[in-house]
Amino acid sequence: MNWTHETRSKSMNNHIHISTSTSAKSEFSPATMALVNEIIIRYPEGKHKSALIPLLHLAQNEFGGWLSPESMDYVASILKIAPVEVYEVATFYSMFNLQPVGKYMLEVCQTGPCGLNGADKIINYLKHKLNIDIGETSADGLFTLKTVECLASCGTAPMMQVGEHYYENLTPSSIDHLLKQWSNK
């Protein structure tokens, strides 16, 4: 078993884990572009860099669930900032995926309060069912398993986030049910 993982600064200074893969699409739809313009004017004039995180969320959402270098360069071009300013930010925040991910990313909370109500068992169960380790994607490209820190759902532990939703009070059978549902979509 391996205990190591990196603090945010180390992931920035030593090696930037930016993918060399490319994403299929890298321009916002007209509807998203309208939203982009609406977001930018929420901030005072000259402070449009504030829109960076909101725009990275939009990019990740629209370009396949992760941020490729092109997606980040594209966001930089919209905000007229240097690409490196975007990489710097994207590498800091754990919600931004810098590598391709499966269609469903299962983000299971592993922090203390969830641990008291069986988070470990849920993580092990998912590993076993999907036959992958944490950080891996299933062979069919459907599922990526990720552990995350407290999601403010400790009272309904164990829990995981998948996309927009929190799935709470997880049990082996509720997991079976969810996986089946997602596999058949």
Place this chain on the structure above:
Amino acid sequence: MSKKLLLHNIDIPGIETIDIYRQHGGYSALEKAFSTFTPDQVTEQVKASGLRGRGGAGFPTGLKWTFLDRKSGKPIYLVCNADESEPGTFKDRYLLEKIPHLLIEGMIITAYAIGAHKAYIYMRGEFKWIFPILEKALAEAKAAGFLGENILNSGFSLDLYVHPGAGAYICGEETALLESLEGNRGNPRLKPPYFPAVMGLYNCPTLVNNVETLAAVVPIIQLGGEKYAEIGVGKSTGTKLISASGHINKPGVYEIELGLPVEEFIYSDDYCGGIKDGKQLKAVIAGGSSVPILPVDLILKTAAGTPRLMTYESLAEGGFITGTMLGSGGFIVYDETACIVRNLWTLARFYHHESCGQCSPCREGTGWMEKVLFRLEHGQGKMSDIDLLVDVAKKIEGKTICPLGEAAAWPVAAAIRHFRPEFEYHVTHRSEVMDINHNSISAMLVSA
């Protein structure tokens, strides 16, 4: 039942809509504030209420408002801290998703008091489904004339927006939050000089308050500051949301009147409903993962033998030797079967993961503590590791830019102070400790 000022309407169907919210008195505090109080009088009411910051530090809210630099000629910003990421804490989420107009109303009144014309709700990005709830509520408030130009013909204008974080506990620290809101990495700023009240967002005077703090402004204006101050005990006035989790029968968010005995909170059916499966209480972390854990005897009673109360003062009685803190109200309950070492290891992993890495005592210290606790928990520890942990924790305290370093160190120091024999057991019974961990998958497959 205790008095409810924030959650009394939370279960009304449709309370997230402005119509239903208004049918139950919503926005009457705003109307009252704008028609009967000057901005300074609003601040006076909040001062008189004795309200203290609900984000964790408990700083007097009205006093904080008066620190804002009003003479700089720069715009003043109001920022709501909705980053809620402290393990054990899930109370703000409850308000945000169930009764968004309460926060919005509180923010408009606060902006009026401090003279802010732009305000942001910085919400953790993981709350993806809450963004549309807030956006809709903001649009409703604007359509009703509570946001935008010339609110209620007062001449006062306010734009209020939601802004997402993207997964970083450190962005709950107010200066890191402001960095993040400016589109940067969430590295905390040095204080001095970067006190938000003077050099905050875009280098302008900025007020950062927690969701629950801003929501509490609504009942304060409704009741009047002095009446609000009559609720609670001593300097712990009003009500507080407590998010209860762990080994209890009824986990969830409870609004308590400050002063409630801890014992009643744990065992009463109005609150936690006692320990799950008839087990015994072992320990509690009373105010979110960053505050010291207390064993059963010290959480129910102070060292002096008086009942411990849910107040800032009572929980802190005994300092860090025998006391703890009310903190964010993240109340985590451990039964007799809980492994303190394992739980502490997961918290150490959390702090190491969340350290921004700017200060070496925090960056290296959190990594060390995680590594040593991993070792102990996985049957590879040495007796000397226990004192090593105490030493590393001590070396972080007071030597960092922001309080995350201490937030990581205190829980380690407290767990060893109160549960040293359990750490020693992990060294003397290594193979037993290893078995417990490695059996979990087979146990799971049997129960499935």
